Amino acid sequence: MNFSLELAANLPTILVDEKEIRQLIFNLVPNGFEAMEPGHNLVIKAAAEENHVILASEAQGIGIEPKILEDLGKPFLTTKEKGLL
Numbered sequence: 001m002n003f004s005l006e007l008a009a010n011l012p013t014i015l016v017d018e019k020e021i022r023q024l025i026f027n028l029v030p031n032g033f034e035a036m037e038p039g040h041n042l043v044i045k046a047a048a049e050e051n052h053v054i055l056a057s058e059a060q061g062i063g064i065e066p067k068i069l070e071d072l073g074k075p076f077l078t079t080k081e082k083g084l085l
Contacts, residue, residue, distance in 0.1 A: 001033050001042060008047040028057040035061030 025044070032042040040060035047054050064072070071077050 001036060001038060001040065003029070003042050004044075006043055006045040008045075010048050011046055011053060012048060014053050024055070032057050032059035032061070035059050037061075 028044065029042065036042065036059050041058075042060075043058045045054075045056045045058065047056075068077075068079060
C-alpha cells in the first residue's frame with residue numbers, strides 16, 4: 001500500500017481538540033487501507049475553503065455501496081462483521 005499527504009500551502013492555523021483529530025486520522029487511515037487491494041494509493045488531503053479547513057481521504061478501493069452511503073455520519077456505523085451495531 002502507498003500512503004501520501006497532500007497539504008495545501010494556504011492552510012490557516014485552527015484550534016482543534018487534539019484527541020478528536022487524532023482519533024479521526026486513526027480511523028481514516030486503517031479504514032482506507034482495508035478498502036484497497038495491495039499496490040493502491042491512500043491520500044489524506046487538507047485544504048482551506050472559505051472559512052473552513054477540509055480534511056479528506058481518498059482511497060483506491062471499490063467504493064461505498066449506495067445503501068451505506070445514505071447512512072454515513074450516523075454514530076457507530078460499520079460494515080465490519082465484528083463492529084458495533
